[in-house]
Amino acid sequence: MLDWGWLADHLPALAYRTGQHLYLTSIAMAVGLAISLALGTAAARRRRLYSPIGIVAGLLFTIPSLALFAALVPIVGLNLLTAEIPLVLYTLVILFRNVVAGFDAVPADVHEAADAQAVVGLARLLRVDLPLATPLIVAGIRVATVSTIGLVTITATLGDAFGGLGFFIFEGARRSFPTEIYAGALPVILLALALDRLFAWLGDRLTPWSRASTAEATSAPWREEAGAA
Amino acid sequence: MNVVGATVGWLSDPANWTGPNGIPTRVGEHTAICLAAMAIALAISLPAGLYTGHTRRWAGLAAGLAVIGRALPSLALIGLVLPITQALDPDRGFSLYPTLIAMVVLAIPPILVNADAGLRAVDADVVEAARGMGHGEAGLLRRVEVPLALPVLLGGIRSAAVQVIATTTLGAIFALGGLGRYIVDGIAQNDDGMLFGGVVLVGGMAMTAEGLLGLLQRVAERRAAARVP
Amino acid sequence: MPNAQPRPAATVEFDHAAKHYPRDAASAGTLGAVDDLSMVVPAGCVCVLVGPSGCGKTTTLKMVNRLVEPTGGRILLDGVDTATRDVVELRRGIGYVIQQVGLFPHQTIGENVGTVPRLLGWSAGRRRERTDELLALVGLDPAAYRGRYPAQLSGGERQRVGVARALAADPPILLMDEPFGAVDPIVRERLQNELLRLQEALAKTILFVTHDIDEAIKMGDLVAVMERGGKLAQYGPPAELLARPASPFVARFVGADRALKRLSLARVGELALRQVPTARVGDPAGPARARTLSDPFPYLLLTDGPGRPIGWCDEASIPPDGVLRADAATPASPFLNRRTTLKDALSLLLDAEVQAGIVTDREGRLTGVVTVDMVAEWFRTTGSRQAAGAELPAAPAAGS
Numbered sequence: 001m002l003d004w005g006w007l008a009d010h011l012p013a014l015a016y017r018t019g020q021h022l023y024l025t026s027i028a029m030a031v032g033l034a035i036s037l038a039l040g041t042a043a044a045r046r047r048r049l050y051s052p053i054g055i056v057a058g059l060l061f062t063i064p065s066l067a068l069f070a071a072l073v074p075i076v077g078l079n080l081l082t083a084e085i086p087l088v089l090y091t092l093v094i095l096f097r098n099v100v101a102g103f104d105a106v107p108a109d110v111h112e113a114a115d116a117q118a119v120v121g122l123a124r125l126l127r128v129d130l131p132l133a134t135p136l137i138v139a140g141i142r143v144a145t146v147s148t149i150g151l152v153t154i155t156a157t158l159g160d161a162f163g164g165l166g167f168f169i170f171e172g173a174r175r176s177f178p179t180e181i182y183a184g185a186l187p188v189i190l191l192a193l194a195l196d197r198l199f200a201w202l203g204d205r206l207t208p209w210s211r212a213s214t215a216e217a218t219s220a221p222w223r224e225e226a227g228a229a
Numbered sequence: 230m231n232v233v234g235a236t237v238g239w240l241s242d243p244a245n246w247t248g249p250n251g252i253p254t255r256v257g258e259h260t261a262i263c264l265a266a267m268a269i270a271l272a273i274s275l276p277a278g279l280y281t282g283h284t285r286r287w288a289g290l291a292a293g294l295a296v297i298g299r300a301l302p303s304l305a306l307i308g309l310v311l312p313i314t315q316a317l318d319p320d321r322g323f324s325l326y327p328t329l330i331a332m333v334v335l336a337i338p339p340i341l342v343n344a345d346a347g348l349r350a351v352d353a354d355v356v357e358a359a360r361g362m363g364h365g366e367a368g369l370l371r372r373v374e375v376p377l378a379l380p381v382l383l384g385g386i387r388s389a390a391v392q393v394i395a396t397t398t399l400g401a402i403f404a405l406g407g408l409g410r411y412i413v414d415g416i417a418q419n420d421d422g423m424l425f426g427g428v429v430l431v432g433g434m435a436m437t438a439e440g441l442l443g444l445l446q447r448v449a450e451r452r453a454a455a456r457v458p
Numbered sequence: 459m460p461n462a463q464p465r466p467a468a469t470v471e472f473d474h475a476a477k478h479y480p481r482d483a484a485s486a487g488t489l490g491a492v493d494d495l496s497m498v499v500p501a502g503c504v505c506v507l508v509g510p511s512g513c514g515k516t517t518t519l520k521m522v523n524r525l526v527e528p529t530g531g532r533i534l535l536d537g538v539d540t541a542t543r544d545v546v547e548l549r550r551g552i553g554y555v556i557q558q559v560g561l562f563p564h565q566t567i568g569e570n571v572g573t574v575p576r577l578l579g580w581s582a583g584r585r586r587e588r589t590d591e592l593l594a595l596v597g598l599d600p601a602a603y604r605g606r607y608p609a610q611l612s613g614g615e616r617q618r619v620g621v622a623r624a625l626a627a628d629p630p631i632l633l634m635d636e637p638f639g640a641v642d643p644i645v646r647e648r649l650q651n652e653l654l655r656l657q658e659a660l661a662k663t664i665l666f667v668t669h670d671i672d673e674a675i676k677m678g679d680l681v682a683v684m685e686r687g688g689k690l691a692q693y694g695p696p697a698e699l700l701a702r703p704a705s706p707f708v709a710r711f712v713g714a715d716r717a718l719k720r721l722s723l724a725r726v727g728e729l730a731l732r733q734v735p736t737a738r739v740g741d742p743a744g745p746a747r748a749r750t751l752s753d754p755f756p757y758l759l760l761t762d763g764p765g766r767p768i769g770w771c772d773e774a775s776i777p778p779d780g781v782l783r784a785d786a787a788t789p790a791s792p793f794l795n796r797r798t799t800l801k802d803a804l805s806l807l808l809d810a811e812v813q814a815g816i817v818t819d820r821e822g823r824l825t826g827v828v829t830v831d832m833v834a835e836w837f838r839t840t841g842s843r844q845a846a847g848a849e850l851p852a853a854p855a856a857g858s
Binding site for chain 1: 231232296297299300301302303304305306307308309311312315391394395396398399401402403409412413415416421424425427428431432435436439
């Protein structure tokens with residue numbers, strides 16, 4: 001079965017690779033989120049931007065990640081950018097759509113009331129549009145994070161300097177050493193599931209108003225009006 | 230540009246169109262693997278999804294699968310299965326089966342979730358009216374529910390197909406054939422023409438599937454719209 | 459009540475206001491066009507815009523706060539053309555209430571109500587004070603409601619919050635677009651009464667859009683009937699619309715029962731009440747019997763010691779001697795007060811065993827009786843005088 005001795009010996013390496021995995025993921029998510037918020041805000045206002053960006057996004061998905069990483073080597077060399085640019089692009093594909101959908105999800109009557117009260121500019125974005133777009137945006141972050149965790153494993157094709165936990169999967173397969181494969185594969189899967197759960201919980205926490213509605217709606221008694229008989 | 234020239238050169242080189250490593254062979258291999266994965270996935274998820282959607286039970290199943298399905302990194306899955314299948318069949322168990330199994334797992338959630346959701350979304354009034362007219366459960370499914378749910382269902386199949394086509398390329402890391410071969414070998418041999426040629430072929434295949442299924446989906450949409458008064 | 463000097467309500471004038479949509483616009487079926495609208499809404503008035511769907515009433519409303527920009531004419535608030543004012547400043551000075559309310563779901567009730575004050579830079583303390591004041595004004599306990607979210611409230615409660623929010627910055631004019639359309643009839647009636655009560659206290663200028671002619675008559679000091687194509691068909695007090703519809707369209711829109719509708723505009727207090735034979739419990743029966751038999755009205759009204767009515771005694775069943783007992787009377791007819799509308803009174807009378815409504819004062823003492831023929835008589839005299847053009851209820855004075 002599993003070679004526990006090997007595992008015990010390689011704990012530092014496992015820790016290092018896990019850290020590397022999270023590091024690569026975080027950078028991609030942070031950059032991806034920033035860009036997609038900017039692009040998404042712009043596209044929500046000017047619908048004409050949406051189709052071209054959407055089409056590019058769809059095309060990107062058909063390119064095998066393997067190829068995208070490799071394709072960047074001749075362009076940027078073999079460094080952090082080679083790994084991060086594809087990761088960020090794939091993140092953008094998911095997040096951009098969710099950001100736009102989030103803004104679209106603001107109900108029409110809320111828009112009308114906000115217009116009528118002249119809630120405009122930055123106040124409108126920060127106080128109305130963004131908070132109400134949050135559920136869908138967080139849903140997008142959830143999917144994108146998990147997807148990125150998976151894609152980081154493929155950066156192992158770029159060499160030993162990368163790969164995060166994917167390093168062990170590749171090495172283990174190359175040497176036909178199951179323990180090493182599992183040392184990489186299992187944590188990746190667990191990490192992905194754990195982060196998925198985390199963001200599901202976070203999304204719930206950030207939207208107290210939708211939680212409130214599932215609580216029983218109670219109404220205080222009216223003040224009865226004394227009218228005509 | 231260098232890369233474009235190399236790719237065009239590689240694609241137009243008649244030598245690359247013949248033999249066991251020729252484009253037709255690889256395309257054939259890739260298609261066979263993808264079709265096999267889709268067929269197995271359909272065989273598993275269609276009945277399940279139609280059942281839960283029709284009876285409107287087990288709602289948590291589809292939801293849970295959607296979550297898990299998105300969270301499972303394909304490379305890790307391949308790695309997980311590889312030692313087991315390799316022990317059973319040293320040859321195919323290393324190259325074909327792990328990837329095949331991982332692709333089946335990849336394809337199940339989109340199909341099942343959409344089958345379930347599509348059926349649930351069928352107007353309850355329509356179903357009730359059909360039952361009242363004397364349709365048995367099987368007839369109801371066949372004549373009323375599935376035709377109405379077909380667009381959504383086809384959307385799920387389309388999504389699954391595109392993902393499978395692009396991700397099957399990972400198998401080449403483990404000596405699998407198909408179009409991934411060009412990508413992995415192109416990286417190893419530093420052959421940009423082969424690498425990007427492979428990318429173009431995969432992209433083309435994915436877009437063909439997307440286009441065909443998209444067309445079918447639109448036809449189904451029109452048919453479904455015509456049915457409902 | 460607002461603590462500072464309340465701002466005087468604004469007058470609204472439409473001066474050949476128009477909204478034309480380009481022929482190819484997809485707006486056909488959404489908002490209707492408006493064609494050469496001219497009318498004046500005096501300050502402190504409730505002006506109801508009513509008409510069939512597509513007649514442009516909502517468009518007219520939205521032109522006031524420039525959610526829709528007029529393509530022709532002018533709209534003046536207190537004499538100032540709205541087109542010349544900064545649109546942000548304009549809108550923050552106008553209260554706006556819509557059918558779906560549009561509360562921000564992610565903010566608490568308190569935060570929602572304080573939206574415009576916050577934009578105007580009020581301090582947190584002042585906002586909170588004003589919010590509590592307004593919530594109480596619309597009938598919601600501030601302590602209970604200010605921290606809740608809109609999803610936790612019923613439709614009626616949400617609309618009350620919507621009204622409170624519109625009043626937050628004490629605007630001189632309120633725009634309301636079918637505000638009570640999304641709630642059930644019972645809640646709607648309550649909300650209408652509450653708004654009337656509020657208006658008595660605040661005296662804002664209110665432009666109110668509805669498709670319901672009954673609501674228009676109930677709520678409006680002035681009613682503007684609009685017809686398809688965005689034209690003004692008639693503009694005047696409800697009584698005038700009912701008594702003298704200006705065109706067959708208005709007559710149809712107002713309804714074939716407009717005579718009965720006019721009864722809803724008059725109250726029992728306007729009638730000269732009839733007196734009937736009465737007696738107290740414990741009085742000798744004989745004289746009471748004699749009085750009743752000699753009076754054309756066939757019943758005796760029995761009251762208690764202090765003079766509060768208990769019920770009727772049929773003249774034939776009054777004993778010739780002994781004393782009158784309380785159990786001899788049946789409360790077989792409705793109790794009214796001077797604020798009861800003639801329409802409600804008539805409806806109650808028609809349904810009663812003894813068709814005589816007992817009118818009491820605030821302490822419950824008898825003041826008189828209303829019968830069906832009294833109502834018909836009112837209609838014949840006052841009603842027909844209104845139809846002939848004299849004696850309409852006065853339009854509300856400007857600035858009152």
